[in-house]
Amino acid sequence: MGHTPIASNEETIEDTLVQDESDTTETTPRPPVVTIMGHVDHGKTSLLDYIRKSKVASAEAGGITQHIGAYQVTQKGHIITFIDTPGHAAFSKMRLRGANATDIVVLVVAADDGVMPQTIESIKHAKDAEVPIIVAINKIDKEGVAIDKVKQVLSTHDVISEEWGGDVLMVGVSAHTGEGIDELLESITLTAEMSEIKAVVNKPASGVVLEARLDKGRGKVTTILVQSGTLKKGDIVIAGLEYGKIKQIIDDNGKPIKEAGPSTPVEILGLSGVPDSGAEVLVVESERKAREVADFRKTKDRETKLQKQQAEKMDNFFSKMEEGEVSTVNVLLKSDVHGSSQALVEAIEELSTDEIKVKVVSSGVGAINNTDISLASASDAIVFGFNVRTDAVARKTADTEGVRIEYYSIIYNLIDDMKAIMGGVLGPELSENIIGMASVKDVFRSPKFGDIAGCMVDEGIVKRDSPIRVLRESIVIYEGELESLRRFKDDVKEVKSGTECGIGVLNYTDVQPGDQIEVFERIERARKL
The missing domain is CATH 2.40.30.10 (Translation factors)
Structure with a gap:
């Protein structure tokens, strides 16, 4: 047609990141990455606690896991990496991230409660990710629990026990007494051996962001799971829209280490910002290259957001013409970590109905500041703080401007209140x-x-x-x-x-x-x- 095709700059920048890995690259066995999934309060963290012999559950608000915790344990010489994902419905996005980074899913079902909505959702995530499932039937130390009934209900969701002719290992456990824990760990190592889980060790690392947050003393802290290669202190990494030189690598026990191999969960310091959870992490050869890619991605991200805003404006314009005004509840959300913020935005916006639209005008990480209050005032929004507080200056502004601020540390209290606000039945006083x-x-x-x-x-x-x-x-x-x-x-x-x-x-x-x-x-x- 008279045109000379030119490869777009877009492809060349992104494609240089993908390192060619030949088929001859030597792979070695790596520890299995196990995600613990299940319904809220079914004892996932308590189970992991017993395995780790530590105290994580009590530190979480209401004993409910709100961030992705990642830990390594050793069972008879075999290392196993565990990812503990929250069970509450609003964190399905977090659970999905867990499933994408995992080799085996341990589905925790409480023997007294049985199969619940998030149990079914976890099964769906595991099946979509084509990951083998091991079922841990927890709380078997309670009186009068019917394990067979749990197995029967699970079978209706195509999770059939080996004893019943299926291919799913099911183990009765008690996070309280420790009964069945060894058997569960042996089932994990057996499944891992059968799956032949391997990775390349001697190459620049790649992995996935599990969580990211701002920490007062240490700055931007990113929890990542190394999936292949070896991550070393001093490496230049790119994670989503952020990049930087790794200043420190910290293991799951809080100790600094010099390098981390495949299946190792670590915290890294040195990134330019707080990346999105689920973002791919790659080691690149130079800081210039990392900055180039990060800038390119940020531009692309801005363009996408702008297009979405324009589309929303047009949609709003037409929908208002068609059906008259729709009531809108505006929300401004601040959270302590990125993963919670992402999951909450989705959960809040999903509450929209035909009559009432819920719109998150802004969401972010860190304390509620004056800028947030000004924006909330201008957009007539309610401010929600999830595990964060308002600084002194912003508190005064909020009083003057009449901006309502609500604080939460448990996710479903926030969701319940949001529903109640939509129903117009919740007074401004705090619970x-x-x-x-x-x-x-x-x-x-x-x-x-x-x-x-x-x-x-x-x-x-x-x-x-x-x-x-x-x-x-x-x-x-x-x-x-x-x-x-x-x-x-x-x-x-x-x-x-x-x-x-x-x-x-x-x-x-x-x-x-x-x-x-x-x-x-x-x-x-x-x-x-």
Whole structure:
């Protein structure tokens, strides 16, 4: 046609990242990556806890896993990598990320509860990813549980036990007593051996982002799973729209390491920003190349967002012409980590109905600041903080502008309230009432009482045995209970504003000067929709 075709710059930039891996490249066996899936509160984290002999479950709000935790354990000389995904419906996106990075799915089903909606959804994710399933029937130590009934319901979803002529290993376990845990681990190693899981070790690493967050002391922290090759300190990596030179690699026990091979979950420091969860991680040869690709991807991302906004404007224009005004609830969302933010945006927007549209005007990671409040005020949005708080300046602006701010640490409380707001039945009062704030001035080590935070009560009242949250730079870093409250050397029940006191936090030893301790009370209210 008289035109000379030219390969687009777009292809060349992206394609240079894909390194040719010849068929002769030597592969070696690698540890299996196992994702633990299942319904909320069926004991996934407790099960993993028992395996790790650590205490993760109690640290999560309400004992519910909200971020992807990744850990390695050793069973009779075999290493197994576990990914613990949240069970709540809103985190299906997170579960899907887990399934995409995994070799084996352990489906946890509580013997007393049986097969639930997220159990079925987890089966679907595993089957879509063509990953073998092992079923762990948990809570078998409870009286009167019917394991066969669970197997029967699972069989209706095409998950059939080996005993019944199918190909799925099913193991009865108790995360409480430890019964059946060894058998479960042996089933995992057996399945892994049969699947012949291998990877190339001697090449630049590639992997996937499991989670990313902003940390006060360390900056941008990205949890990744190395899938092939070896990741080394000093490598230049690109992860989605972000890039950087790796300053530090930290293993699942919090210890710095120099390199990480296939199937190893690690935290890396040194990226330019917070990448999206699920983004591909690749090691590239130079920082110039990484910057080039990141800039190119950001431009492409901006263009896509712009096109989407234009399309939405046109859709809104036509839909309003057709059906008159539709009520819209605008939401501005801030979260502590990227994965929660992504999953929450999807869950909130899915609540839209024919009569009421829910729109997330902005979402991000970190404390709620003045810019957020200004945007919320301009767009008449409700502000939701998930494990984050509002800084002092923004709090004053919110009061002046009349912007409503709601705080949450458990996902389905947020979803329930959102439904109630849509139904127009929820008053502006909180289901949790913050009764006091204290700032930590110093920390004293006491052999008798453990760590005691020397505090000044800034506002309200601090009561003993109240639930509390520890905030660092307005981000919630711990939720627990106020164990001891002292004024000079006396035990006291409560301390008022403007008074100094000593606070002991139950099962927590990382309080630092500059932290804030938020004391609240839970108010039980009937909810309606």
